[in-house]
Amino acid sequence: xxxxxxxxxxxxxxxxxxxxxxxxxxxxxxxxxxxxxxxxxxxxxxxxxxxxxxxxxxxxxxxxxxxxxxxxxxxxxxxxxxxxxxxxxxxxxxxxxxxxxxxxxxxxxxxxxxxxxxxxxxxxxxxxxxxxxxxxxxxxxxxxxxxxxxxxxxxxxxxxxxxxxxxxxxxxxxxxxxxxxxxxxxxxxxxxxxxxxxxxxxxxxxxxxxxxxxxxxxxxxxxxxxxxxxxxxxxxxxxxxxxxxxxxxxxxxxxxxxxxxxxxxxxxxxxxxxxxxxxxxxxxxxxxxxxxxxxxxxxxxxxxxxxxxxxxxxxxxxxxxxxxxxxxxxxxxxxxxxxxxxxxxxxxxxxxxxxxxxxxxxxxxxxxxxxxxxxxxxxxxxxxxxxxxxxxxxxx
Amino acid sequence: xxxxxxxxxxxxxxxxxxxxxxxxxxxxxxxxxxxxxxxxxxxxxxxxxxxxxxxxxxxxxxxxxxxxxxxxxxxxxxxxxxxxxxxxxxxxxxxxxxxxxxxxxxxxxxxxxxxxxxxxxxxxxxxxxxxxxxxxxxxxxxxxxxxxxxxxxxxxxxxxxxxxxxxxxxxxxxxxxxxxxxxxxxxxxxxxxxxxxxxxxxxxxxxxxxxxxxxxxxxxxxxxxxxxxxxxxxxxxxxxxxxxxxxxxxxxxxxxxxxxxxxxxxxxxxxxxxxxxxxxxxxxxxxxxxxxxxxxxxxxxxxxxxxxxxxxxxxxxxxxxxxxxxxxxxxxxxxxxxxxxxxxxxxxxxxxxxxxxxxxxxxxxxxxxxxxxxxxxxxxxxxxxxxxxxxxxxxx
Numbered sequence: 001x002x003x004x005x006x007x008x009x010x011x012x013x014x015x016x017x018x019x020x021x022x023x024x025x026x027x028x029x030x031x032x033x034x035x036x037x038x039x040x041x042x043x044x045x046x047x048x049x050x051x052x053x054x055x056x057x058x059x060x061x062x063x064x065x066x067x068x069x070x071x072x073x074x075x076x077x078x079x080x081x082x083x084x085x086x087x088x089x090x091x092x093x094x095x096x097x098x099x100x101x102x103x104x105x106x107x108x109x110x111x112x113x114x115x116x117x118x119x120x121x122x123x124x125x126x127x128x129x130x131x132x133x134x135x136x137x138x139x140x141x142x143x144x145x146x147x148x149x150x151x152x153x154x155x156x157x158x159x160x161x162x163x164x165x166x167x168x169x170x171x172x173x174x175x176x177x178x179x180x181x182x183x184x185x186x187x188x189x190x191x192x193x194x195x196x197x198x199x200x201x202x203x204x205x206x207x208x209x210x211x212x213x214x215x216x217x218x219x220x221x222x223x224x225x226x227x228x229x230x231x232x233x234x235x236x237x238x239x240x241x242x243x244x245x246x247x248x249x250x251x252x253x254x255x256x257x258x259x260x261x262x263x264x265x266x267x268x269x270x271x272x273x274x275x276x277x278x279x280x281x282x283x284x285x286x287x288x289x290x291x292x293x294x295x296x297x298x299x300x301x302x303x304x305x306x307x308x309x310x311x312x313x314x315x316x317x318x319x320x321x322x323x324x325x326x327x328x329x330x331x332x333x334x335x336x337x338x339x340x341x342x343x344x345x346x347x348x349x350x351x352x353x354x355x356x357x358x359x360x361x362x363x364x365x366x367x368x369x370x371x372x373x374x375x376x377x378x379x380x381x382x383x384x385x386x387x388x389x390x391x392x393x394x395x396x
Numbered sequence: 397x398x399x400x401x402x403x404x405x406x407x408x409x410x411x412x413x414x415x416x417x418x419x420x421x422x423x424x425x426x427x428x429x430x431x432x433x434x435x436x437x438x439x440x441x442x443x444x445x446x447x448x449x450x451x452x453x454x455x456x457x458x459x460x461x462x463x464x465x466x467x468x469x470x471x472x473x474x475x476x477x478x479x480x481x482x483x484x485x486x487x488x489x490x491x492x493x494x495x496x497x498x499x500x501x502x503x504x505x506x507x508x509x510x511x512x513x514x515x516x517x518x519x520x521x522x523x524x525x526x527x528x529x530x531x532x533x534x535x536x537x538x539x540x541x542x543x544x545x546x547x548x549x550x551x552x553x554x555x556x557x558x559x560x561x562x563x564x565x566x567x568x569x570x571x572x573x574x575x576x577x578x579x580x581x582x583x584x585x586x587x588x589x590x591x592x593x594x595x596x597x598x599x600x601x602x603x604x605x606x607x608x609x610x611x612x613x614x615x616x617x618x619x620x621x622x623x624x625x626x627x628x629x630x631x632x633x634x635x636x637x638x639x640x641x642x643x644x645x646x647x648x649x650x651x652x653x654x655x656x657x658x659x660x661x662x663x664x665x666x667x668x669x670x671x672x673x674x675x676x677x678x679x680x681x682x683x684x685x686x687x688x689x690x691x692x693x694x695x696x697x698x699x700x701x702x703x704x705x706x707x708x709x710x711x712x713x714x715x716x717x718x719x720x721x722x723x724x725x726x727x728x729x730x731x732x733x734x735x736x737x738x739x740x741x742x743x744x745x746x747x748x749x750x751x752x753x754x755x756x757x758x759x760x761x762x763x764x765x766x767x768x769x770x771x772x773x774x775x776x777x778x779x780x781x782x783x784x785x786x787x788x789x790x791x792x
Contacts, residue, residue: 013440026443031435032440036428036432039423039431040428043420043611044409047409047414047416048419048741050611051611056611056612082479082659083478083660085634086658089631109645112634114634114637116647118631118632121631134645215439215447215452216662216664234521235481235485235514236520238481238513250516251517263615264604264611266611267610267611269612345444349643
């Protein structure tokens with residue numbers, strides 16, 4: 001369908017079918033030259049004057065608006081910075097201050113571990129009595145009681161792709177008096193998100209996956225517009241100050257979403273991301289979602305037809321599945337290495353998940369069939385059963 | 397002197413004398429091509445495989461060792477990441493856990509405001525009774541009592557360049573049972589620092605000033621090697637976990653300095669910094685310090701001789717001055733804009749400080765005389781006294 005597929009906008013290495021855009025998106029073609037230009041003309045030539053002259057100072061909000069558009073957020077409600085883990089901390093710290101008599105941060109065991117770790121770290125700083133409570137994804141709603149200050153969930157499970165219903169969960173959580181924080185790591189650029197419509201207080205996400213911002217691209221944070229002037233930033237850095245260059249000795253939170261800025265922004269990474277986000281300016285997320293589901297359904301159908309060794313680990317119903325499909329295999333790590341060796345790049349998540357991401361901007365149905373043929377070859381001929389594929393590396 | 401001056405290694409725009417390397421260092425010539433190569437060959441071609449194959453995962457510690465060398469820290473005690481403000485928070489949070497009965501974070505009014513703001517934010521999270529206490533720089537030692545948990549000081553005052561005596565202050569602070577945290581923002585690459593010799597528990601710093609890492613280059617944190625296995629990271633992100641890819645549901649702090657990592661590192665910024673740091677591999681910091689002082693003494697002498705309108709704001713004794721010289725002028729903002737307009741780039745710090753940084757890697761005595769001649773022309777002819785120079789911009 002016109003409008004979504006734009007392979008020509010990406011560098012896609014010869015001989016590779018990239019089903020790992022859910023982990024690190026590929027390089028948009030325009031990025032290298034524009035980063036080069038920023039380095040030479042802005043850093044090199046303007047030097048310190050780049051902060052005003054090249055718009056570096058406003059870049060976190062400017063790029064925030066680019067991201068806002070594809071997650072259903074109004075202008076001025078999203079700002080970029082730091083990492084997703086730090087944005088978890090920042091959002092949770094603000095949330096617990098909003099519900100001072102409640103002491104529980106509730107999350108689920110399907111959440112990405114770093115979100116849980118950051119919550120643990122925050123609990124360790126807060127006065128005694130706070131706790132992080134983790135329940136199974138399907139038990140979240142039943143676990144929201146009057147002790148729960150904030151519910152923190154990742155909308156799309158990083159292993160299985162299972163989605164939470166953002167609107168329904170938010171409504172139920174808020175009905176119990178708790179604050180809702182959504183992690184959109186596997187949602188932004190992957191599925192339709194209607195943040196404003198969901199009414200959630202906070203959302204966070206990263207930009208190196210479906211948004212193709214590059215390795216270590218900065219994270220984003222969203223705060224509901226009616227709240228942002230009243231929340232107290234716990235990570236109260238100078239660029240979130242009302243007047244950073246007044247050099248006051250005391251913190252005064254900045255106007256609106258600017259208060260969620262912390263330190264000096266990573267201009268080079270933000271420039272790469274800003275260019276990458278230009279690809280999204282005209283994307284209809286409903287159309288992208290439909291294309292993604294089509295690719296996923298084709299993949300599931302062909303894998304189940306040709307590769308009986310693999311067992312679907314993702315929900316079969318595409319309505320509750322993000323933009324990835326996962327299969328279980330007892331030697332999933334070795335199998336994924338063997339598949340990667342033949343040019344089909346997915347990834348592995350312990351203990352037995354082979355994970356494949358679907359990104360209709362640079363994948364078409366021919367790619368899916370070609371990938372399945374390679375996976376089928378590896379599996380039916382046991383090509384994974386070699387010592388070299390069985391040693392676990394640090395990152396997969 | 398051979399070995400320090402290496403103008404040919406930097407992009408220095410025609411017609412500019414850059415006395416603002418204490419705010420944003422200039423572009424090292426090798427950076428643009430190497431970042432380009434990283435983007436094309438690593439992100440573009442290796443895609444997700446770059447984390448292992450291109451060494452992205454180890455980069456924060458690898459670059460940390462490059463920085464360690466020039467601040468007197470052993471290998472394995474420094475790691476890169478995030479921003480200086482966040483590293484303040486991280487170090488303070490660890491420090492207050494080490495002294496559980498003490499409730500005061502002590503700093504001075506000469507500290508960079510963001511350090512104070514981050515301490516305020518931390519105090520807001522901790523149980524009641526904690527406070528941030530700010531005293532004049534010369535009153536710090538007298539203010540360390542049995543309530544003080546940690547003393548946080550920036551070694552070189554960002555306005556005046558006045559230094560604290562790292563070794564003596566640390567010794568006095570520790571004698572009173574408090575923990576010592578040094579901010580090396582204006583020290584790293586500027587003056588000789590002997591972190592290990594000072595015995596301080598924590599240090600932090602940034603890399604976009606004297607280390608020329610580029611706008612938004614990541615920060616660093618140092619933890620004394622005997623402590624690092626026992627401190628509890630409050631910003632407990634997945635890349636500080638002992639086994640990030642085991643995806644445990646609970647945090648276990650990583651080995652050594654790795655536990656001070658938080659989220660996914662900014663690989664593009666780190667690559668720029670890693671290249672910039674190669675310029676430091678053979679630098680003798682004692683020699684660099686001597687060269688810096690020579691340039692500063694020349695500048696002070698010539699300004700006082702030729703520009704009587706300016707009053708020295710920095711200490712006259714170079715032994716207690718960092719690598720910058722500041723002058724006061726009642727219309728300092730306008731004067732600095734006029735000077736910048738003529739190619740001498742320094743900066744302004746409210747209310748009346750004109751600040752000039754000295755960086756012997758790319759400045760020589762001819763530059764200093766040329767800069768003074770321009771400043772003298774601007775001041776003696778009142779060239780600053782124009783409306784266009786008097787409007788304060790957001791960043792200076």
